[in-house]
Amino acid sequence: DSGVTQTPKHLITATGQRVTLRCSPRSGDLSVYWYQQSLDQGLQFLIQYYNGEERAKGNILERFSAQQFPDLHSELNLSSLELGDSALYFCASSVVRNTEAFFGQGTRLTVV
Amino acid sequence: SQQGEEDPQALSIQEGENATMNCSYKTSINNLQWYRQNSGRGLVHLILIRSNEREKHSGRLRVTLDTSKKSSSLLITASRAADTASYFCATDAAQGGSEKLVFGKGTKLTVNP
Numbered sequence A: 001d002s003g004v005t006q007t008p009k010h011l012i013t014a015t016g017q018r019v020t021l022r023c024s025p026r027s028g029d030l031s032v033y034w035y036q037q038s039l040d041q042g043l044q045f046l047i048q049y050y051n052g053e054e055r056a057k058g059n060i061l062e063r064f065s066a067q068q069f070p071d072l073h074s075e076l077n078l079s080s081l082e083l084g085d086s087a088l089y090f091c092a093s094s095v096v097r098n099t100e101a102f103f104g105q106g107t108r109l110t111v112v
Numbered sequence B: 001s002q003q004g005e006e007d008p009q010a011l012s013i014q015e016g017e018n019a020t021m022n023c024s025y026k027t028s029i030n031n032l033q034w035y036r037q038n039s040g041r042g043l044v045h046l047i048l049i050r051s052n053e054r055e056k057h058s059g060r061l062r063v064t065l066d067t068s069k070k071s072s073s074l075l076i077t078a079s080r081a082a083d084t085a086s087y088f089c090a091t092d093a094a095q096g097g098s099e100k101l102v103f104g105k106g107t108k109l110t111v112n113p
Helices: none
Strands: A005-007 A010-013 A019-024 A031-037 A043-050 A053-057 A064-068 A074-078 A087-094 A107-111 B004-007 B010-014 B019-025 B031-037 B043-050 B055-058 B061-066 B071-076 B085-091 B107-112
Touching: A005 A087, A010 A019, A019 A087, A019 A107, A031 A074, A043 A064, A043 A074, A053 A064, A074 A087, B004 B085, B010 B019, B019 B031, B019 B085, B019 B107, B031 B061, B031 B071, B043 B055, B043 B061, B043 B071, B071 B085
Parallel strands: A010 A107, B010 B107
Antiparallel strands: A005 A019, A019 A074, A031 A043, A031 A087, A043 A053, A064 A074, A087 A107, B004 B019, B019 B071, B031 B043, B031 B085, B055 B061, B061 B071, B085 B107
C-alpha cells in the first residue's frame, strides 16, 4: 500500500459526460501529480500541484481540469468525454517536487 | 513530449539471466528515477540517482547515469519470474521552468521460468 488513495477504482460512463476523479496523497506529501496511461502506452503527464498551487502542466486537454484543495487532496475533472479518453488515470504524490513519487492504484475510466 | 525514452521496448530473458534497460533523455536533470509497473497496477519507485552520481546499487539493481550522454541504464541481476513487469525511467528538469516529473514509454520485461 503506497498510502495514496484514488477513487473510484473503476468508472464507466457515456460519451459527452463529465466525471471527477479523486486523489488523497500520502500524509505529509505536498506534491500531487496526475498521469494518463492508455493501453500499452507510457504515462502521459497531465498536471502537477505543490501545496495547493499549480506548478506544471503537460499534455492536458482543455476539457480536463484539476485542482488541489487546502487539505491537499486533488481532483481531476474530465468533461465532454470522448471514447479516446478511456484510460488509466494515476495520481502520485511526493514530499517535495520531483523526488520519489508514490502512486495510487489508478482509476480505470471506460467511455462507451 | 516524452523526456525519457527507454530501450528496448520489450525484453524477454530466462530466469537467472541479467536484464539491462536503457533510458535516454533530452534536457538537463536534477535526478533520474526508475519505476516498475506490474500490469495495470500503480508504479512502484525502485531507485533515484542524482545528477552528480554515476552509479547506484540497491539489492539486485544497479543504475548508472552518464549526464554527458544524457543516458541511464538499469541492470537487474539474476532475474526472477517475479521481475516480469514494465520498467520506466522518469526525469525532472534541472533548472526552474518546467517542474514536470516525466516518464518514458517503458521497457516491458518478461522473465521466463
